Amino acid sequence: MSETNLTEAEVVRTIRRLAATGSQEGVAVGIGDDCAVLEPRPGRRLVATTDLLLEDVHFRRRWAEPADIGWKAMAVNLSDIASMGARPRWALVALAVPTSSTPDEVEAFFEGALSLARQHAVDVVGGDTSAAPVGWLVNITLLGDLETEPRLRSGARPGDVVAVTGALGRSAAGLALLEENARADEPGSSLEAGTRFDLTDAHLRPQPRVLEGQWLGRTPGVTAMMDLSDGLAADLRRLTDESGAGASVRLDQLPIDSRTRQAAKALNRDPLDWATGGGEDYELLLTCEPAAFERLRDGLAEAGGVKLTAIGEITPVARGLRFLDARGNPARVSLGYQHFSAGRANG
Amino acid sequence: MSETNLTEAEVVRTIRRLAATGSQEGVAVGIGDDCAVLEPRPGRRLVATTDLLLEDVHFRRRWAEPADIGWKAMAVNLSDIASMGARPRWALVALAVPTSSTPDEVEAFFEGALSLARQHAVDVVGGDTSAAPVGWLVNITLLGDLETEPRLRSGARPGDVVAVTGALGRSAAGLALLEENARADEPGSSLEAGTRFDLTDAHLRPQPRVLEGQWLGRTPGVTAMMDLSDGLAADLRRLTDESGAGASVRLDQLPIDSRTRQAAKALNRDPLDWATGGGEDYELLLTCEPAAFERLRDGLAEAGGVKLTAIGEITPVARGLRFLDARGNPARVSLGYQHFSAGRANG
Numbered sequence: 151m152s153e154t155n156l157t158e159a160e161v162v163r164t165i166r167r168l169a170a171t172g173s174q175e176g177v178a179v180g181i182g183d184d185c186a187v188l189e190p191r192p193g194r195r196l197v198a199t200t201d202l203l204l205e206d207v208h209f210r211r212r213w214a215e216p217a218d219i220g221w222k223a224m225a226v227n228l229s230d231i232a233s234m235g236a237r238p239r240w241a242l243v244a245l246a247v248p249t250s251s252t253p254d255e256v257e258a259f260f261e262g263a264l265s266l267a268r269q270h271a272v273d274v275v276g277g278d279t280s281a282a283p284v285g286w287l288v289n290i291t292l293l294g295d296l297e298t299e300p301r302l303r304s305g306a307r308p309g310d311v312v313a314v315t316g317a318l319g320r321s322a323a324g325l326a327l328l329e330e331n332a333r334a335d336e337p338g339s340s341l342e343a344g345t346r347f348d349l350t351d352a353h354l355r356p357q358p359r360v361l362e363g364q365w366l367g368r369t370p371g372v373t374a375m376m377d378l379s380d381g382l383a384a385d386l387r388r389l390t391d392e393s394g395a396g397a398s399v400r401l402d403q404l405p406i407d408s409r410t411r412q413a414a415k416a417l418n419r420d421p422l423d424w425a426t427g428g429g430e431d432y433e434l435l436l437t438c439e440p441a442a443f444e445r446l447r448d449g450l451a452e453a454g455g456v457k458l459t460a461i462g463e464i465t466p467v468a469r470g471l472r473f474l475d476a477r478g479n480p481a482r483v484s485l486g487y488q489h490f491s492a493g494r495a496n497g
Numbered sequence: 498m499s500e501t502n503l504t505e506a507e508v509v510r511t512i513r514r515l516a517a518t519g520s521q522e523g524v525a526v527g528i529g530d531d532c533a534v535l536e537p538r539p540g541r542r543l544v545a546t547t548d549l550l551l552e553d554v555h556f557r558r559r560w561a562e563p564a565d566i567g568w569k570a571m572a573v574n575l576s577d578i579a580s581m582g583a584r585p586r587w588a589l590v591a592l593a594v595p596t597s598s599t600p601d602e603v604e605a606f607f608e609g610a611l612s613l614a615r616q617h618a619v620d621v622v623g624g625d626t627s628a629a630p631v632g633w634l635v636n637i638t639l640l641g642d643l644e645t646e647p648r649l650r651s652g653a654r655p656g657d658v659v660a661v662t663g664a665l666g667r668s669a670a671g672l673a674l675l676e677e678n679a680r681a682d683e684p685g686s687s688l689e690a691g692t693r694f695d696l697t698d699a700h701l702r703p704q705p706r707v708l709e710g711q712w713l714g715r716t717p718g719v720t721a722m723m724d725l726s727d728g729l730a731a732d733l734r735r736l737t738d739e740s741g742a743g744a745s746v747r748l749d750q751l752p753i754d755s756r757t758r759q760a761a762k763a764l765n766r767d768p769l770d771w772a773t774g775g776g777e778d779y780e781l782l783l784t785c786e787p788a789a790f791e792r793l794r795d796g797l798a799e800a801g802g803v804k805l806t807a808i809g810e811i812t813p814v815a816r817g818l819r820f821l822d823a824r825g826n827p828a829r830v831s832l833g834y835q836h837f838s839a840g841r842a843n844g
Contacts, residue, residue, distance in 0.1 A: 188587055188622065188640070196543070200589040200638055202625045207593075240535055242547040244636050246554075275535065278549045278636075289591050289625075289636035291547055293535070 195296040199230040205285035213328045216255045218354040219286060220262030226379065227292035228270055228358035229432040233377040235301045235367015236294040238360060240275045241267060244289040246282035263290070270360050298368045301375035306393035306437040310373050310464040313443065315359050315434040316456045317407040318382060319421055322428025324353030326417055340416050345409045356432040362455040363434060369449060371442025381429040383485045387471055389435060396469040399462035401426075401483070402476040426473065427484030437464055542643040546577040552632035560675045563602045565701040566633060567609030573726065574639035575617055575705035576779040580724040582648045582714015583641040585707060587622045588614060591636040593629035610637070617707050645715045648722035653740035653784040657720050657811040660790065662706050662781040663803045664754040665729060666768055669775025671700030673764055687763050692756045703779040709802040710781060716796060718789025728776040730832045734818055736782060743816040746809035748773075748830070749823035773820065774831030784811055 188196040203223050205211055214222070224241065231238040243263060247256060256279075267274060272292070306312075327341075328350055359377075366372050374393060378385050382399070390397050404425045414421035438446055440463075447458040465472075475481045535543040550570050552558055561569070571588065578585040590610060594603060607621075614621060619639070653659075674688075674697055706724075713719050721740060725732050729746070737744050751772045761768035785793055787810075794805040812819075822828040 198587065198589055198623060198638070198640065200591050200623055200625050200636070202591040202593055202627050202634075202636060204593055204627055204629060206630050207628055240545065242545055242638055244547050244549040246549055246551060246634075276545060276547055278547050280549050280551055281554055282551060283553050284631055287549075287593075287634060289547070289549060289638075291545075291589055291636075291638035293545065293640075 197236040197294040200291040216258040217262030220259040223288040224263040224266045229377040231294040232360045232363030236296040238294040240293045242291040243277040246280040303392035305374040310437040312462040317405045319424030320352035321430040322424035323410045323413040324349035375436040381427045396465040398472045405459040423484035544583040544641040547638040563605040564609030567606040570635040571610040571613045576724040578641040579707045579710030583643040585641040587640045589638040590624040593627040650739035652721040657784040659809040664752045666771030667699035668777040669771035670757045670760040671696035722783040728774045743812040745819045752806040770831040
């Protein structure tokens with residue numbers, strides 16, 4: 151028996167290896183990408199993903215209300231479906247709560263989950279409930295329809311543009327504000343209430359890019375796509391590893407909004423750390439053919455999607471994953487916290 | 498806020514009510530039966546179910562090895578799919594373990610789950626892993642194909658025969674042996690080793706009735722079907738409630754095997770309590786047209802299935818759920834342990 155703790159990679163490798171002994175019948179994409187792609191019969195494809203959220207690992211009851219927990223559990227699954235370019239359809243929700251929890255708290259949890267589900271026309275079609283010895287825990291499984299070829303992590307090629315939707319670091323900024331506020335005399339109190347609310351909301355109730363994912367999924371030119379759950383540095387590493395490529399990212403081109411910059415200033419933090427290592431932004435990370443980028447950016451905006459920003463390019467694998475400052479010099483970045491809890495067989 | 502603890506019924510009611518506000522598009526059967534039935538397009542149906550198993554709620558590490566936990570988590574989901582008469586296809590497995598766990602333990606867990614999955618040609622196509630603050634927890638979601646009309650809980654009609662597959666009370670007998678053995682000087686030591694192994698195995702590694710469920714699902718005459726997870730008394734109550742009917746069960750006709758009787762004798766327990774209230778047998782409980790029973794029993798045996806035993810009949814709702822002794826007199830039975838942890842939105 152090994153004495154070492156588990157790493158994500160070990161677990162995923164183990165699952166992948168063991169699962170590969172199955173028939174794989176009807177499995178277009180199994181373990182290793184954001185979702186499984188299932189093909190009950192030729193021409194008909196479903197996507198399926200599952201996410202586990204545990205109190206004191208993925209959220210803290212100190213600032214996450216039951217409705218926030220429900221929302222976020224649904225959001226992280228929707229984000230996985232979005233990153234395949236698929237249409238979310240059905241959810242199964244398993245919830246365990248301490249026996250001291252009230253029916254109102256459980257109802258609030260489901261209200262939070264369902265309010266986001268309804269925005270995306272997702273039906274909760276099943277689930278399970280249990281008493282939990284300690285702490286809340288949630289597992290949501292989400293199924294979706296795939297009407298195009300899936301956008302996998304493995305499709306990036308040297309020369310492709312690397313791009314992200316929305317802004318980066320907002321969730322980490324919100325978490326930092328929640329942590330600081332919980333501590334003492336609100337060092338972030340120099341911030342406008344609107345800024346605080348906007349950023350903490352980005353952490354507690356992220357908006358999965360479902361419209362954007364579907365639009366990008368069906369539009370030619372996108373070569374790879376995934377969602378940003380563990381931070382740009384960690385997730386781009388996964389994408390380039392799967393694609394057998396490297397990448398260079400220009401830090402001065404990362405989309406960091408003014409509120410995030412204000413919060414960083416108030417808390418004496420570097421917003422670049424939040425943008426590269428913070429995680430939980432649930433934006434989409436994608437690569438596309440260079441000639442396609444402007445068409446994709448403009449088309450997505452016209453379709454009602456959030457802003458698409460080019461942040462770098464895919465390089466040959468030998469050049470590795472590099473972050474460059476405004477002058478093009480290599481820079482060190484926060485890699486985030488790559489712990490076992492981030493392990494995902496899909497996702 | 499209510500001060501009372503949660504009951505299963507409250508939670509299921511809440512989920513059902515909230516979920517009913519969704520579009521229900523493509524949902525042939527949503528919350529409330531053993532599985533959701535999904536219809537991506539007319540003529541094409543999938544089933545989906547999810548089950549949460551928590552250490553010290555659903556299993557104890559004292560006697561359940563990681564491979565046992567994996568097996569059982571897969572088995573309870575397979576049992577749900579079986580009870581719909583469906584063919585299991587794809588599983589998503591989410592696992593959280595304390596950081597002290599070793600890769601070998603995690604691998605053993607997946608080996609246990611996959612060894613049973615392979616027996617039924619099920620592929621694990623996704624999942625999630627996490628650190629757990631305390632104790633193991635598992636969530637498996639299982640998807641399957643439905644090629645016939647599903648056998649729901651709501652189809653029983655007065656006059657129908659009530660029947661079960663296999664034998665009842667074996668899992669409870671095995672649990673009692675594990676508990677007694679763990680305690681002191683093995684009061685069950687008068688039992689043959691083979692008997693102890695067989696019964697503890699029934700508890701730790703139940704055999705879901707997948708072949709039986711599919712055969713019964715496609716054979717005319719079966720009117721309702723579900724699996725026995727919480728014990729005959731509790732589960733038959735659910736079936737009759739859903740069907741708007743009553744039932745009378747003859748205790749002397751319950752299939753209780755000789756090993757279970759031996760264990761009951763050795764532990765000074767009543768095997769009928771195990772058979773009616775013990776739970777976790779994962780046999781199928783079904784109702785059928787009276788004229789169909791013998792054909793079903795003989796046909797299932799010919800198809801390689803386990804024994805089917807008639808144990809009573811469906812009655813008008815006004816007569817309630819009654820258990821009768823060998824002379825036809827009402828008898829009290831163990832109702833099992835109906836706790837919040839048994840709550841299921843599907844299952």
